[in-house]
Amino acid sequence: xxxxxxxxxxxxxxxxxxxxxxxxxxxxxxxxxxxxxxxxxxxxxxxxxxxxxxxxxxxxxxxxxxxxxxxxxxxxxxxxxxxxxxxxxxxxxxxxxxxxxxxxxxxxxxxxxxxxxxxxxxxxxxxxxxxxxxxxxxxxxxxxxxxxxxxxxxxxxxxxxxxxxxxxxxxxxxxxxxxxxxxxxxxxxxxxxxxxxxxxxxxxxxxxxxxxxxxxxxxxxxxxxxxxxxxxxxxxxxxxxxxxxxxxxxxxxxxxxxxxxxxxxxxxxxxxxxxxxxxxxxxxxxxxxxxxxxxxxxxxxxxxxxxxxxxxxxxxxxxxxxxxxxxxxxxxxxxxxxxxxxxxxxxxxxxxxxxxxxxxxxxxxxxxxxxxxxxxxxxxxxxxxxxxxxxxxxxxxxxxxxxxxxxxxxxxxxxxxxxxxxxxxxxxxxxxxxxxxxxxxxxxxxxxxxxxxxxxxxxxxxxxxxxxxxxxxxxxxxxxxxxxxxxxxxxxxxxxxxxxxxxxxxxxxxxxxxxxxxxxxxxxxxxxxxxxxxxxxxxxxxxxxxxxxxxxxxxxxxxxxxxxxxxxxxxxxxxxxx
Amino acid sequence: xxxxxxxxxxxxxxxxxxxxxxxxxxxxxxxxxxxxxxxxxxxxxxxxxxxxxxxxxxxxxxxxxxxxxxxxxxxxxxxxxxxxxxxxxxxxxxxxxxxxxxxxxxxxxxxxxxxxxxxxxxxxxxxxxxxxxxxxxxxxxxxxxxxxxxxxxxxxxxxxxxxxxxxxxxxxxxxxxxxxxxxxxxxxxxxxxxxxxxxxxxxxxxxxxxxxxxxxxxxxxxxxxxxxxxxxxxxxxxxxxxxx
Numbered sequence: 001x002x003x004x005x006x007x008x009x010x011x012x013x014x015x016x017x018x019x020x021x022x023x024x025x026x027x028x029x030x031x032x033x034x035x036x037x038x039x040x041x042x043x044x045x046x047x048x049x050x051x052x053x054x055x056x057x058x059x060x061x062x063x064x065x066x067x068x069x070x071x072x073x074x075x076x077x078x079x080x081x082x083x084x085x086x087x088x089x090x091x092x093x094x095x096x097x098x099x100x101x102x103x104x105x106x107x108x109x110x111x112x113x114x115x116x117x118x119x120x121x122x123x124x125x126x127x128x129x130x131x132x133x134x135x136x137x138x139x140x141x142x143x144x145x146x147x148x149x150x151x152x153x154x155x156x157x158x159x160x161x162x163x164x165x166x167x168x169x170x171x172x173x174x175x176x177x178x179x180x181x182x183x184x185x186x187x188x189x190x191x192x193x194x195x196x197x198x199x200x201x202x203x204x205x206x207x208x209x210x211x212x213x214x215x216x217x218x219x220x221x222x223x224x225x226x227x228x229x230x231x232x233x234x235x236x237x238x239x240x241x242x243x244x245x246x247x248x249x250x251x252x253x254x255x256x257x258x259x260x261x262x263x264x265x266x267x268x269x270x271x272x273x274x275x276x277x278x279x280x281x282x283x284x285x286x287x288x289x290x291x292x293x294x295x296x297x298x299x300x301x302x303x304x305x306x307x308x309x310x311x312x313x314x315x316x317x318x319x320x321x322x323x324x325x326x327x328x329x330x331x332x333x334x335x336x337x338x339x340x341x342x343x344x345x346x347x348x349x350x351x352x353x354x355x356x357x358x359x360x361x362x363x364x365x366x367x368x369x370x371x372x373x374x375x376x377x378x379x380x381x382x383x384x385x386x387x388x389x390x391x392x393x394x395x396x397x398x399x400x401x402x403x404x405x406x407x408x409x410x411x412x413x414x415x416x417x418x419x420x421x422x423x424x425x426x427x428x429x430x431x432x433x434x435x436x437x438x439x440x441x442x443x444x445x446x447x448x449x450x451x452x453x454x455x456x457x458x459x460x461x462x463x464x465x466x467x468x469x470x471x472x473x474x475x476x477x478x479x480x481x482x483x484x485x486x487x488x489x490x491x492x493x494x495x496x497x498x499x500x501x502x503x504x505x506x507x508x509x510x511x512x513x514x515x516x517x518x519x520x521x522x523x524x525x526x527x528x529x530x531x532x533x534x535x536x537x538x539x540x541x542x543x544x545x546x547x548x549x550x551x552x553x554x555x556x557x558x559x560x561x562x563x564x565x566x567x568x569x570x571x572x573x574x575x576x577x578x
Numbered sequence: 579x580x581x582x583x584x585x586x587x588x589x590x591x592x593x594x595x596x597x598x599x600x601x602x603x604x605x606x607x608x609x610x611x612x613x614x615x616x617x618x619x620x621x622x623x624x625x626x627x628x629x630x631x632x633x634x635x636x637x638x639x640x641x642x643x644x645x646x647x648x649x650x651x652x653x654x655x656x657x658x659x660x661x662x663x664x665x666x667x668x669x670x671x672x673x674x675x676x677x678x679x680x681x682x683x684x685x686x687x688x689x690x691x692x693x694x695x696x697x698x699x700x701x702x703x704x705x706x707x708x709x710x711x712x713x714x715x716x717x718x719x720x721x722x723x724x725x726x727x728x729x730x731x732x733x734x735x736x737x738x739x740x741x742x743x744x745x746x747x748x749x750x751x752x753x754x755x756x757x758x759x760x761x762x763x764x765x766x767x768x769x770x771x772x773x774x775x776x777x778x779x780x781x782x783x784x785x786x787x788x789x790x791x792x793x794x795x796x797x798x799x800x801x802x803x804x805x806x807x808x809x810x811x812x813x814x815x816x817x818x819x820x821x822x
Binding site: 181 | 685689698744768770772774776791794796797798799800805
């Protein structure tokens with residue numbers, strides 16, 4: 001027995017940053033918004049016992065319960081995909097606030113080059129720079145068009161930072177100054193400058209000072225407690241939807257947030273959606289929520305899954321290159337080098353986005369004429385706050401247990417410093433999302449199937465950035481510098497980062513993209529799909545800033561759509577490339 | 579002294595409760611600074627060993643000999659040395675026993691539905707075996723190999739012999755039905771480090787000695803007034819118990 005619920009203006013699936021922004025913006029306009037979130041309701045009060053590495057970072061307290069739902073994984077289309085039985089390579093969030101509850105707060109804008117990647121690459125380096133199997137394409141929107149939405153997101157989030165000397169133009173400065181600095185960051189800055197690079201403070205969602213955003217929500221000053229990534233903030237000092245857009249939506253009286261509500265499908269006639277079906281996971285009751293507009297904001301994996309399950313849109317086929325849903329899945333290439341130093345640093349103190357970055361090897365800030373890859377990545381040192389269970393850096397060749405390991409891991413706990421890069425990942429025709437034919441979730445629905453492997457291009461970016469990081473660490477005076485390694489194939493076990501993108505991408509042409517530049521589906525005018533799932537490729541920065549900007553853009557689009565209906569953008573139909 | 583401690587802890591609790599609401603900005607830093615300082619002035623709690631610790635009994639293992647094998651193996655992974663105590667003194671075997679009795683032992687938040695296939699080396703764990711069964715199988719295999727190769731119980735071997743035997747597990751030179759010996763051994767290593775360094779509330783890291791060795795200050799509330807310091811600051815650790 002399915003209970004049918006009265007129609008509302010907008011139903012939003014998944015309440016993290018994207019869902020929170022949509023809900024706040026539309027509820028402020030007087031629209032009735034229902035927010036469906038499969039996980040529990042969590043606020044700042046829920047993090048009073050949060051300084052617990054074992055519970056949150058080892059046992060993944062805030063992450064998706066894989067016994068209910070996971071993905072299956074294989075490296076290539078000829079393999080049998082098998083379930084990701086334990087969390088590893090990337091973490092999936094759950095609950096009100098979504099993955100942004102446990103993020104570090106790195107708040108970046110992508111580069112103008114990212115949005116016109118194909119056009120600008122071909123213009124400068126010719127059509128053959130990148131082989132055809134890499135399905136790069138322009139985003140159908142430029143940096144300049146997205147700039148006001150980035151600005152809006154940074155003001156909501158209270159981003160604390162300073163302008164990059166190489167960065168794209170900004171109309172306004174960051175709303176807050178950079179965070180405090182530390183000896184470790186100073187050493188990196190000095191060393192990078194010695195090498196002729198241009199270091200600047202990483203734009204942070206850990207607030208440098210108490211700040212009230214334009215919606216009247218107050219965020220507190222970061223306490224540098226060292227428990228950020230994988231943890232919630234007990235101070236309300238980290239930019240999260242729980243201290244910004246969700247209370248903003250709630251105070252309008254127009255937002256009905258329903259936790260424990262797992263959406264299982266979109267109801268539609270092939271052209272328009274009528275609403276969504278969902279299950280109350282605590283009682284098993286089923287509901288249909290009718291709405292004028294359906295907004296999917298349920299992270300990369302679930303956005304593709306819901307469209308595929310609901311048979312809305314055109315599934316991507318890697319053999320023919322036809323279809324769009326599931327296409328251009330990308331990861332992030334995380335290059336790393338570690339330095340072992342003579343002196344001790346206060347490594348346990350820190351914050352998720354307390355850092356310094358150099359952009360000199362990102363985008364097209366360096367010439368690629370004689371290189372066999374494009375783009376690059378941002379290199380950052382971050383003083384996250386080390387924690388003792390998972391932080392055991394030892395020089396290579398040390399046995400990973402026993403007497404020597406104990407001595408070395410204790411000796412270097414406060415004496416090792418790592419720097420990392422967020423490296424660009426280009427889409428490849430064989431890397432995509434589909435539905436699994438064998439394995440099911442707790443509701444009897446197919447699991448999402450991920451087909452992904454590192455590409456040659458990924459490996460080139462990795463090695464290039466690793467060498468550049470090692471040069472900086474060397475200049476910092478490390479007694480020993482060690483470079484990270486990339487496995488022969490992508491491995492679902494070791495943790496890298498949670499920056500998974502693509503599957504429901506935007507663009508200017510319905511033949512090659514699922515969404516227009518308002519994140520509106522080409523195939524269903526009242527369905528909007530928001531998240532890093534919309535990225536045609538993953539750039540050289542953490543994704544959240546761009547997700548936030550796209551969400552503000554989409555919120556404007558939804559209002560326009562509700563006023564006048566129809567497709568908001570004219571399709572640019574051109575011959576599809578072979 | 580007791581009263582002073584109570585006051586500090588009450589104000590801490592009040593603060594944490596309050597921080598869920600909108601807190602005025604300038605007050606915040608000062609308030610936390612005071613609270614943490616107050617805490618540092620407390621005398622350290624008496625060592626656990628002086629009192630009877632009722633937490634130290636078994637809730638998963640049913641045979642004492644399995645627990646003894648576990649204890650000896652964890653001590654080789656994290657031995658007592660000049661830095662400080664090893665796994666046994668830190669309570670790591672009890673930590674592992676208690677965890678195996680809980681959701682960890684039951685793989686309760688992991689996908690455990692079939693069908694099961696071996697998969698490639700890049701597809702991760704693919705066995706229906708739960709951790710509690712994995713540990714039992716692995717520990718009994720340790721004992722079996724010990725009796726076979728050395729004609730003695732694992733607990734009675736010399737340190738070097740124990741290391742040699744465990745290395746066979748590490749290098750997959752031992753067969754365990756249904757699972758790689760190295761997978762068991764790596765799980766045992768991770769569990770040992772967790773027991774050595776997790777908050778003492780879980781039964782390991784006795785007296786925060788694991789944290790002391792790494793000079794990790796534990797569950798401090800704030801480093802706002804120290805983050806910029808040039809020199810290394812040695813701070814005695816505090817545990818979550820102090821947040822109650």
